[in-house]
Amino acid sequence: xxxxxxxxxxxxxxxxxxxxxxxxxxxxxxxxxxxxxxxxxxxxxxxxxxxxxxxxxxxxxxxxxxxxxxxxxxxxxxxxxxxxxxxxxxxxxxxxxxxxxxxxxxxxxxxxxxxxxxxxxxxxxxxxxxxxxxxxxxxxxxxxxxxxxxxxxxxxxxxxxxxxxxxxxxxxxxxxxxxxxxxxxxxxxxxxxxxxxxxxxxxxxxxxxxxxxxxxxxxxxxxxxxxxxxxxxxxxxxxxxxxxxxxxxxx
Amino acid sequence: xxxxxxxxxxxxxxxxxxxxxxxxxxxxxxxxxxxxxxxxxxxxxxxxxxxxxxxxxxxxxxxxxxxxxxxxxxxxxxxxxxxxxxxxxxxxxxxxxxxxxxxxxxxxxxxxxxxxxxxxxxxxxxxxxxxxxxxxxxxxxxxxxxxxxxxxxxxxxxxxxxxxxxxxxxxxxxxxxxxxxxxxxxxxxxxxxxxxxxxxxxxxxxxxxxxxx
Numbered sequence: 001x002x003x004x005x006x007x008x009x010x011x012x013x014x015x016x017x018x019x020x021x022x023x024x025x026x027x028x029x030x031x032x033x034x035x036x037x038x039x040x041x042x043x044x045x046x047x048x049x050x051x052x053x054x055x056x057x058x059x060x061x062x063x064x065x066x067x068x069x070x071x072x073x074x075x076x077x078x079x080x081x082x083x084x085x086x087x088x089x090x091x092x093x094x095x096x097x098x099x100x101x102x103x104x105x106x107x108x109x110x111x112x113x114x115x116x117x118x119x120x121x122x123x124x125x126x127x128x129x130x131x132x133x134x135x136x137x138x139x140x141x142x143x144x145x146x147x148x149x150x151x152x153x154x155x156x157x158x159x160x161x162x163x164x165x166x167x168x169x170x171x172x173x174x175x176x177x178x179x180x181x182x183x184x185x186x187x188x189x190x191x192x193x194x195x196x197x198x199x200x201x202x203x204x205x206x207x208x209x210x211x212x213x214x215x216x217x218x219x220x221x222x223x224x225x226x227x228x229x230x231x232x233x234x235x236x237x238x239x240x241x242x243x244x245x246x247x248x249x250x251x
Numbered sequence: 252x253x254x255x256x257x258x259x260x261x262x263x264x265x266x267x268x269x270x271x272x273x274x275x276x277x278x279x280x281x282x283x284x285x286x287x288x289x290x291x292x293x294x295x296x297x298x299x300x301x302x303x304x305x306x307x308x309x310x311x312x313x314x315x316x317x318x319x320x321x322x323x324x325x326x327x328x329x330x331x332x333x334x335x336x337x338x339x340x341x342x343x344x345x346x347x348x349x350x351x352x353x354x355x356x357x358x359x360x361x362x363x364x365x366x367x368x369x370x371x372x373x374x375x376x377x378x379x380x381x382x383x384x385x386x387x388x389x390x391x392x393x394x395x396x397x398x399x400x401x402x403x404x405x406x407x408x409x410x411x412x413x414x415x416x417x418x419x420x421x422x423x424x425x426x427x428x429x430x431x432x433x434x435x436x437x438x439x440x441x442x443x444x445x446x447x448x449x450x451x452x453x454x455x456x457x458x459x460x461x462x463x464x
Binding site: 219 | 374379400
């Protein structure tokens with residue numbers, strides 16, 4: 001049962017299309033994907049909280065780590081225009097696009113509205129995040145995975161009869177299941193998204209000559225030092241000495 | 252030849268141990284563009300060495316390379332503190348040549364400035380990681396201090412456990428609000444000043460000596 005409704009905890013089999021029209025139990029449309037071999041938690045509410053970034057509010061005022069964690073998240077948020085984009089992962093057991101959208105937004109808070117961590121308490125932040133997740137999950141479910149022309153029948157069926165949806169997977173195993181269960185299906189949209197995501201995590205993004213976006217956290221984190229940008233988008237970098245062996249006296 | 256080398260190295264060992272205790276701390280002047288970092292760096296350098304560090308300008312990103320003034324000796328209350336002042340390019344998450352066009356700069360020049368400014372930010376971030384012992388964080392007191400860049404840089408500085416002073420600059424301007432800055436970063440000491448007018452520089456030097464001495 002790799003899918004679990006985050007609302008009521010109802011679980012669905014891998015490839016099931018019941019969930020495509022919302023959870024039959026509670027109508028929720030946010031699902032957590034649990035890869036095979038991983039235990040499905042009893043309480044669905046616990047799942048998001050364990051996936052929180054290190055900024056989770058255990059020590060609300062202690063720390064630097066928290067501040068930086070928060071800052072990192074902010075940078076990522078800032079740079080990231082599509083937080084629901086799938087991660088570039090060749091692993092066949094990796095999360096599917098739709099689920100990635102829902103779960104990755106747990107760690108990459110898509111809200112750029114928060115301007116100052118100091119005056120926003122953690123609970124408010126989490127609520128905000130969950131609200132956003134909802135939107136992104138909905139958006140990604142609508143746009144990225146299930147295109148309406150591919151699934152008109154099952155959607156209608158799901159809407160009309162909540163109780164009978166269990167049988168639907170057997171009736172139409174082909175169309176509905178296929179769409180969600182083949183993440184390797186390289187449509188151009190996905191490839192583009194992937195490239196976008198890769199770009200976002202570069203230190204410096206060249207929007208066009210003369211226009212740059214900088215990921216400060218990345219610039220700070222990298223050991224090598226960018227000393228010159230070139231028009232073709234390449235960097236000239238200075239490699240730390242320890243990468244080249246001992247060069248006594250130079251520093 | 253071997254003897255000479257040996258002699259040389261023993262002398263340099265002796266001198267380095269002689270000055271080990273008083274090696275000047277490298278103080279980075281950080282902040283967003285146009286906060287007055289270079290004006291402050293020049294003020295400090297002129298007051299104590301007679302030289303300037305670099306050109307000041309209303310055009311943002313005038314400083315596109317970190318500049319260092321070494322051995323700035325600041326005397327306070329009979330003691331003296333020696334620091335190396337590093338003036339860094341303003342840190343930002345976006346650089347757009349179009350903002351230079353507003354300052355009557357030709358497009359080609361604006362694009363080049365923009366590229367240099369971006370390299371400058373990379374350099375400033377690199378210095379922060381490797382090469383500074385303390386930070387003076389300069390903010391324009393007429394601007395909102397609650398920005399992503401400020402929060403992040405202060406966070407990084409804190410994570411490095413670097414001593415930091417926050418300077419609320421441009422208090423000569425009517426719209427300046429020092430309170431807004433000290434509210435934004437209550438965990439740090441905020442010192443009001445006008446680097447341009449030289450207002451409150453006594454306190455500035457007191458604090459520098461206290462924090463970085």
